[in-house]
Amino acid sequence: MVDSGVVLQPHHQPFVVQQRRWVLWPVLGAVLAAVCCVAVIGIAVTEVSREAVIVAAVLALLPVMVLVSTFLWLDRWEPEPGHNLLFAFLWGAGVATLGALLINSAVGVTYGPNASAVISAPVVEEALKGLFLLGMLFFNRRQLDGVVDGVVYAGMTAAGFAFVENILYLGRAFDIDMSEGWLTFVLRGVVTPFAHPLFTVFIGVAVGLAARRRRVGARLLLPALGYVVAVALHALWNGAAVWNDGSAFFSVYLMVMVPLFAGMAGLALWQRRRERRIIAEQLPRFAAAGWIGKDEVPWLTSMRARRRWRRTAARSGGSKAARAVAEYQTVITELAFLSDRIVRGLVGHDAPRWHAEVMHELADARSRAFSANAPRPVRS
Numbered sequence: 001m002v003d004s005g006v007v008l009q010p011h012h013q014p015f016v017v018q019q020r021r022w023v024l025w026p027v028l029g030a031v032l033a034a035v036c037c038v039a040v041i042g043i044a045v046t047e048v049s050r051e052a053v054i055v056a057a058v059l060a061l062l063p064v065m066v067l068v069s070t071f072l073w074l075d076r077w078e079p080e081p082g083h084n085l086l087f088a089f090l091w092g093a094g095v096a097t098l099g100a101l102l103i104n105s106a107v108g109v110t111y112g113p114n115a116s117a118v119i120s121a122p123v124v125e126e127a128l129k130g131l132f133l134l135g136m137l138f139f140n141r142r143q144l145d146g147v148v149d150g151v152v153y154a155g156m157t158a159a160g161f162a163f164v165e166n167i168l169y170l171g172r173a174f175d176i177d178m179s180e181g182w183l184t185f186v187l188r189g190v191v192t193p194f195a196h197p198l199f200t201v202f203i204g205v206a207v208g209l210a211a212r213r214r215r216v217g218a219r220l221l222l223p224a225l226g227y228v229v230a231v232a233l234h235a236l237w238n239g240a241a242v243w244n245d246g247s248a249f250f251s252v253y254l255m256v257m258v259p260l261f262a263g264m265a266g267l268a269l270w271q272r273r274r275e276r277r278i279i280a281e282q283l284p285r286f287a288a289a290g291w292i293g294k295d296e297v298p299w300l301t302s303m304r305a306r307r308r309w310r311r312t313a314a315r316s317g318g319s320k321a322a323r324a325v326a327e328y329q330t331v332i333t334e335l336a337f338l339s340d341r342i343v344r345g346l347v348g349h350d351a352p353r354w355h356a357e358v359m360h361e362l363a364d365a366r367s368r369a370f371s372a373n374a375p376r377p378v379r380s
Helices: 016-020 024-047 050-074 082-111 113-139 147-176 178-191 195-210 216-246 249-289 294-299 303-343 348-370
Strands: none
Touching: 024 050, 024 082, 024 147, 050 147, 050 178, 082 113, 082 147, 113 147, 113 195, 113 216, 147 178, 147 195, 147 249, 195 216, 195 249, 216 249, 249 294, 249 303, 294 303, 303 348
16 A cells, blocks of 8 residues: 555635535525425325325335435435435425425316316426426535436435325325225336436436536526426326326327436436546546545546445444545545536636635545545555
8 A cells, every 4th residue: 555645735724614605595495395394294194094194105115215226326426415415305305295285286276187287287396396406506506516416416306206295195095995095006106106206307417417517598598498398298297197088198108208217317327427437537637646646546436446445444444434435435526526527617716616625625534534444455
């Protein structure tokens, strides 16, 4: 192993102010989302029996676990902050669900259930879910490195929405008849669990692309286009379920939704490979600059090598050392993505500040990793 005392760019001021900026509003937003989520569950309890709600909640948890696990797997190179992901999920489960429930119910009473399902639901639900992504784009753009991040945040928001909405639908169905409840679960939880994420992911892709644009016009136009596509697909999906007694549902499912899902999955995997290429390009430059050890480069350019490093750290220093190495790996990845954006001129006037902040985080993460009995693995 080489000496771990590499030279990092100095930082001349504490970053407490920058790091704590915007803390109040995200915390208040998360609290609001949680309150809204409780309110929706409360509405469900008043509409149907408590037993039906409990059964519905347990069954609704099954597909959401698969969805969340999928998006977390996609997010492995640079895991997004846990509080951001939780906020996204709560926003979808609380704010978006409650707002959609109130507005769609009002439209249904005034214009009929079909108008609510085909017009109001797509427009309102995608707008409310998309608001979280717009908030990330305009108030926390540093966390959006590209399409993968947009897909992850969109997926978490949509998963939260689908979770609570499924509780409502399943609770009502089980309250009517047991067979009706199980049929609803099969349709919503087994056959079409990806529906809401698929719609909203188009907004996420657009927001991820917008985050890599300097012009404000592009940051507004791209999310708007993503929103229009999401609404159109959502309207087509809901319309297929109500037109002609749902006779076109499975045709739309097989001919439109499944190919789109496959295409979106392919896009996400392609963008994930692109992230690996960025890391492989940037790490040698970091080593040449003295920010990391040259022998660390091979252990940071693949998931397998990173896992092996963490396992080695765990054997040597326990779980604390493994966590320290994992945090260090995450900061290195963030620096690689940020450096790529800066080289391409995609950050603008925020570049010096963002770079200084990440370098400060890198110094701290490196210090923790190599003071926690977490040695680098020796190449055989």
